[in-house]
Amino acid sequence: MLTLDADGKQGGGGGVDRRFEVLPAGVESNGEGGSLLEISMGPQHPSTHGVFRMDVVLDGETVVRLKPVFGYLHRNHEKIAENASYLAAMPYTDRLDYFCSLTNNWAYALAVEKLAGLQVPERAEFLRVITAELTRLQNHVCLAGFLMQDMGASGTPLMYGFREREKILDLFESLTGARMMCNYMRFGGCRTDAPPGWLEEARGVVDRFPRFLDEFENLLSGNEIMMARTQGVGVLTRELAVSASVTGPVLRACGVDYDLRKVDGYGIYPRFHFRVPLGDHGDTYDRYMIRILEMRESLAILRQALDQIPEGPVIDPKAKLRGFRPKPGEAYGRIEAPKGELGFYLISDGTANPYRYRVRPPSLINLTVLEDLCLGHNVADTVTILGSIDIVLGEVDR
């Protein structure tokens, strides 16, 4: 904890007690000449979902300035991928948003398929949709659990969420071989077909999931403490959300109808009937509720996909693993990942490794509005607001 001078620099100690001359617009100081306090929340703070630091300036309990500081988990993902073959970058995409490795795989595969003009067989498209929607389920269920954990509901909702996630991870394990680092999609399809009985097992999980969702909502959605902590907290306006290019559930919670599954219709999503839930207030409660509603829609997609999945090959026979050299060109593949628009931008110069490889991470871009959401709220609310934005530091820092 440090005292600050007017420029926001650290004061020279010695009990120099100065205050900010100018507060950001819309923020009123409630202290009567009280001193401002700069607190560094993180990078080891348990509420920050990883190694993330918030440089918070407080007036009493009120946040008057907040600077997100990240990069503690920087792993040079893009540069590694530019120096490795196209295939070798695939397992690294698992490690971006390590909750949703399958959607990361899909986004990268989509970009490379656009670049190389590969066709994905029917069955592989269905498997992709099934795994992506299962990923969405387990991401959202964990998010809701972590959000409650951030609010002080220690354990119970999170463990209920993890219990359901466990069943989905078991499905991933038996399909792809790993629970989190799946590395399942390949350019032009999927690596393996579903093992015998897998689709029935998936159907069982999907059929039992609504019971859990109902219980979870009974537990939380009407809970007065939770409502008091989240309603009206961290309101994101529509204009700000759009101008800051926020995507995903955070954007839809402010009522902007933008879902890439509908807008882009990538893969075979146009074939499925589902609705895009929209929020109204853009506060933390809406962001929570959007996730619950999205899970119900995901279940609808899963039921249709599991009903309609055809037999057939799972990979384009023209696709080759080794010596993959797409023609010179560029491509941008984007999908609706559970956290928002996940895009991969690739430039090929005709060699075995991409000339440029760029990730558009939804977590990082959604995080840019954090200060606007937190200003004027209490310190304790910054934790829930951060939790409701749903970041994973593996993706923010890359």
Added chain:
Amino acid sequence: MLGVGIIKGLAETGRNFIGSYFDRDRLVTVEYPEQRVPLRENFRQFPFLVHDGQDAAIGLRCVACQICEKECPPQCIYIEKSKDKKPDHLGKPQFFPAVFNIDISVCMSCQICVEVCPFDAIKMDQDFELSTADRFGGLLLGKTQLARPNTHFQRIHPREAAEIDTRRADERQKAEAKAKADAEAKAKAAAAAAAGTAAATTTAAVDAAKPVGARPAPTTVPGPASARALPGAGAGTVPAAPSEPGGQV
């Protein structure tokens, strides 16, 4: 009324608590070291090298082509090709890895080495209890530690192993048939060309139809003591030679 939501929530926790005693769906965890969940067939941990038969030194499928070394994303494989060759399952002479190291502290279990291997020589193991106090040496696995028999592969991945075994058996049958046909053709041609040198052609035919998997004579003999030992036997499997007292130090 204020508090109804909380009471409803408490009822839910109560239902889950009591339900966890009866409903498998509400309690998915097991007491790990004593109880174990059966492993899924597709589950993968770290790679191992498959060898046919009992002796890893003879049956190793790897031909040291170094494709996996090149394709490995974190570059955790190190291979040195042998100077001499040994016959593979089709009887073709092939190189074998003199050194094959995998640093499993670097390996990220992505399975790309398995996918790119054209010889079905490297596969994913399911052994996950690998903690060791030796951080560097204990996690750098050499050829002898990596080699596992095909029976192990058949046990952990039955579906995949069955498919590969049939394919290899087919290849082998075809190769044998071809070798036989070649030998017969050769023998016929030789017989037609020179009927007088019948003895020589028989030996040629025998040579060509030599049973697959047979090893050529060892090219390098390090010393008189190991001349009796199995050629190429691993360090741990050098048998004591009882007929030659004093030969083993």
